[in-house]
Amino acid sequence: MSIILDKISCKYETDMINEHYALKCITAKIEDGEFIGVIGHTGSGKSTLMQILNGLVVPSGGSVYYNGEDIHEKNYNLYKLRSEVGMVFQYPEHQLFETTVFRDVCFGPKNLGWSKKEIELSAFEALFQMGIESELYYQSPFDLSGGQKRRVAIAGVLAMKPKVLILDEPAVGLDPMGKRNILDKIAEIKAERNCTVILVSHSMDDIADYVNRVWVLDDGKLIIDASVKEVFSHKRDLEEIGLAVPQITSIMHMLKDKGLVVNTNVTTIDEAKMEILRKLR
Amino acid sequence: MLRDITIGQYYPADSIIHRLDPRVKLFFVFIYVLSLFMFGNLVSYCLATILLVVAIYYAKIPVKFLIRGFKPIFVLLIFTTFMKLFITDGTVWFKLWKFTITKEGVIDVIHILVRILYLIIASSLLTYTTTPTRLTDALEQVFKPLNKLKVPVHELTMMMSIALRFIPILVEETDKIMKAQSSRCMNFSSGNILKRIKNLVPILIPLFVAALRRADDLALAMESRCYQGGEGRTKMRILKYKRQDFFVYILLAIYFVFSLIIHLLL
Amino acid sequence: MIKAENIVYEYIRRDEEGNVEGIDRVLDGISLDVQTGEFIAVIGHNGSGKSTFARNLNRLLTPTEGSLWIDGLNSDDMENTWKIRQSTGMVFQNPDNQIISSVVEEDVGFGPENMGVPTDDIWKRVEDALNAVDMIKYRSYSPNKLSGGQKQRVAIAGVLAMHPKCIILDEATAMLDPQGRLETLQTVKALNKMEKITIILITQDMEEVIYADKVFVMDHGKITMSGTPREIFTNEEALKECQLDLPQALKLANELRKEGIDITEGLLTAEELVDAICQLY
Known part of the structure; x- marks a missing residue:
């Protein structure tokens, strides 16, 4: 079980006449159960890459193999792919349309032609895991608060029981607690369902807190593909392409610059605390 | 597409x-x-x-x-x-x-x-x-005499220029919604005519909701910038x-x- | 500049037939005083009433009870509507939904046109405003071709061209990427410093609060805390109760303090934390 990207490139038109490449020769392999973070500034090709994984965008060069099968082969079942590789777009609440929350969550599974029992069971499970209170199940999704809508929309994708979950900035626009809540839920779900998660985010702090492996995209190229620690040790490279390291890491760098010999390869508050305590005591 | x-x-x-x-x-x-x-x-x-x-x-x-x-x-x-x-x-x-x-x-x-x-x-x-603004300026100018017949020329041309501004945005929005629903395994192209029309619902409702939300926001933004119709308004381009x-x-x-x-x- | 005395805003919920279903008190007795030239931040989680408060300042809404003076004008008086809207400009959350025109410079001229400013004067105002936000290069661009941060700067220019005394940013950075956020904040800071324009920054991002002279924390339609950012940040528990979070650097400082490390209270930025740690060493 894996996804292999083999020399993916993707043409893109900017102003109808000029063409440029949104993605250039991307090669990577995603193993089962990984938690991958994708970073890169706006326009670096993150969204296009995510849509390629889901079969929504057909790359102009290269191939995508899901479990060893080329997803752009003629007879390949894209519906099956999309159910197994679930995609949560930015502001997913904008896709809600049904009369009740529950019916909306059932939409995906229904399209897969499951039995009624299976559909409802799966929808319940997804809503429960996203922490939606049962009194909201039969309300209109449009009456919910922003954070609730977002969670319902994510449940709508979860209900299809995806083996790979792609989330494009799931926390954008929410307040601090809402952010934490959504990301914690995703981490929980990952642990419970043992699925692969790919998280696109602009927040280095979130990437540092949640994922194991990071892809850094710049101008359509995958320039770094490594563990969190490794990626954030390339402080200068990241800054060159307009990205930053997590705040905690940059604090460690500042301490080092001031002459305090600390290990800068630290990304979370706990690690930083231990490192500073080691130094001070 | x-x-x-x-x-x-x-x-x-x-x-x-x-x-x-x-x-x-x-x-x-x-x-x-x-x-x-x-x-x-x-x-x-x-x-x-x-x-x-x-x-x-x-x-x-x-x-x-x-x-x-x-x-x-x-x-x-x-x-x-x-x-x-x-x-x-x-x-x-x-x-x-x-x-x-x-x-x-x-x-x-x-x-x-x-x-x-x-x-x-x-x-x-x-x-x-x-540019849409120049075009609407021209329309407003050309049809100005109709103002005397109580035709709200300014309002109509303003509506037109806003429509032109938001068409590309809504087109993009439609594209995004279609992608989002296809990633939920929606099938656009199967079934008879009736089924196909029904298939539009998951696209049209989010699109209407989005358009209304945008209209709401825009109205607020215009009001907060002192928009009060054509009266007493000067023009940037004569x-x-x-x-x-x-x-x-x-x-x-x-x-x-x-x-x-x-x-x-x- | 702004003086609010016990203002209340009630939102009447109606059912489909128009009967009153209930009354929500969105603002519940807010009193505050803002001096000209101050940089104010208002923070609170989603639904805490901060946007409603912002709209009252622009007379898009008027208080149900209490009195509100803006630039010496009583907001209760219908006559003052246009004067108030001219003296307190507003920048909204979604960059796409507040740009009216298809060309940048024409959009900036929209406000002055509505105010009946003579044509030559409008052009001067537009140029000055675009220069002030460093967007003059893009004057003939279509807004659709700009990044989020650039669009927000255009929106700020649109407000500036009306020669306001105060600019209210209603979560204007919530939908932007880090780069756009930085651009917008720097622009606002510069306007506050150079042009002495009063800034009211409504936000849920604690990192943005650092720049403010004074912070108001809102929760359930009330102001629960107020003071300088330093004062606000010393009380982590109270912030948690308002569903808010400390910046990473200060969280680290608190963690270290819990371990018995004697770090000075009232820190604000990562740099200050670094200095405090270095002193101990």
């Missing part, structure tokens, strides 16, 4: 046509289209073609871009031509299986094709070379004719009169 629609868009370039007074361009398209439908003879079509080619040349619009704008209406165009070709009675030219093609049919089709194509090219040339504008008017007059004479003579 939706991105291919270029009709009604502005193509930024620095050309003589771009710099013309929008009212001139508006009149030009009006008279031009009028002439297409009034005079249906070979000579006037030739004249119209020359005029169009010259305009395209000076507007610096790439032909590739112009042609791409047709894509969405291409199917419609072919459909109407075929319908017309096979159902027009008259002198039979030849028979093709069950269909008869008549001389009148062919002539009619040529007329339709030339007229529709030229109409589209001319009007898209107008929007390609004129339309003023320049030399080249009069020149184009004269050219247009010559073209029209010439076509008229030929039409009367033939």
Whole structure:
């Protein structure tokens, strides 16, 4: 079980006449159960890459193999792919349309032609895991608060029981607690369902807190593909392409610059605390 | 797919046509289209073609871009031509299986094709070379006299310019919603007509909700920037004719009169 | 500049037939005083009433009870509507939904046009405003071709061209990427410094609060805390109760303090934390 990207490139038109490449020769392999973070500034090709994984965008060069099968082969079942590789777009609440929350969550599974029992069971499970209170199940999704809508929309994708979950900035626009809540839920779900998660985010702090492996995209190229620690040790490279390291890491760098010999390869508050305590005591 | 629609868009370039007074361009398209439908003879079509080619040349619009704008209406165009070709009675030219093609049919089709194509090219040339704001300014100016008849000219033109501003945004939004629903395994292209119409619901409802949300936001933004209708409002751009504008008017007059004479003579 | 005394805003919920279903008190007795030239931040979680408060300041809404003076004008008086809206400009959350025109400079001129400013004067105002936000290069661009941060700067220019005394940013950075956020904040800071324009920054991002002279924390329609950012940040528990979070650097400082490390109270930025740690060493 894996996804292999083999020399993916993707043409893109900017102003109808000029063409440029949104993605250039991307090669990577995603193993089962990984938690991958994708970073890169706006326009670096993150969204296009995510849509390629889901079969929504057909790359102009290269191939995508899901479990060893080329997803752009003629007879390949894209519906099956999309159910197994679930995609949560930015502001997913904008896709809600049904009369009740529950019916909306059932939409995906229904399209897969499951039995009624299976559909409802799966929808319940997804809503429960996203922490939606049962009194909201039969309300209109449009009456919910922003954070609730977002969670319902994510449940709508979860209900299809995806083996790979792609989330494009799931926390954008929410307040601090809402952010934490959504990301914690995703981490929980990952642990419970043992699925692969790919998280696109602009927040280095979130990437540092949640994922194991990071892809850094710049101008359509995958320039770094490594563990969190490794990626954030390339402080200068990241800054060159307009990205930053997590705040905690940059604090460690500042301490080092001031002459305090600390290990800068630290990304979370706990690690930083231990490192500073080691130094001070 | 939706991105291919270029009709009604502005193509930024620095050309003589771009710099013309929008009212001139508006009149030009009006008279031009009028002439297409009034005079249906070979000579006037030739004249119209020359005029169009010259305009395209000076507007610096790439032909590739112009042609791409047709894509969405291409199917419609072919459909109407075929319908017309096979159902027009008259002198039979030849028979093709069950269909008869008549001389009148062919002539009619040529007329339709030339007229529709030229109409589209001319009007898209107008929007390609004129920013929506300039265009609405021109419309507002031209229709100003209707204000006396209690027609809310300013409000109508404001609506139009806002529509033009938001069309590309809503097109993108539609694209995004379609992708989001397809990633939830929605099947757009199966089933009978009824099923297909039902299939639109998951697209249309989010789209309406989005449009309403945007309208709401926009109304607030306009109000907070002191918008209170056309009254007491000044304009950033006051339309003023320049030399080249009069020149184009004269050219247009010559073209029209010439076509008229030929039409009367033939 | 702004003086609010016990203002209340009630939102009447109606059912489909228009009968009153209930009354929500969105603002519940807010009193505050803002001096000209101050940089104010208002923070609170989603639904805490901060946006409603912002709209009252612009007379898009008027208080149900209490009195509100803006620039010496009583907001109760219908006559003052246009003067108030001119003196307190507003920048909204979604960059796309507040740009009215299809060309940048024409959009900036929209406000002055509505105010009946003479044509030549409008052009001068537009140029000055675009220069002030460093967007003059893009004057003839279509807004659709700009990044999120650039669009927000255009929106700020649109407000500036009306020569306001105060600019209210209603979560204007929530939808932007880090780059756009930085651009917008820097622009606002510069306007506050150079032009002495009063800034009211409504936000849920604690990192943005650092720049403010004074912070108001809102929760359930009330102001629960107020003071300088330093004062606000010392009380982590109270912030948690308002569903807010400390910046990473200060969280680290608190963690270290819990371990018995003597770090000075009232820190604000990462740099200050670094200095404090270095002093101990």
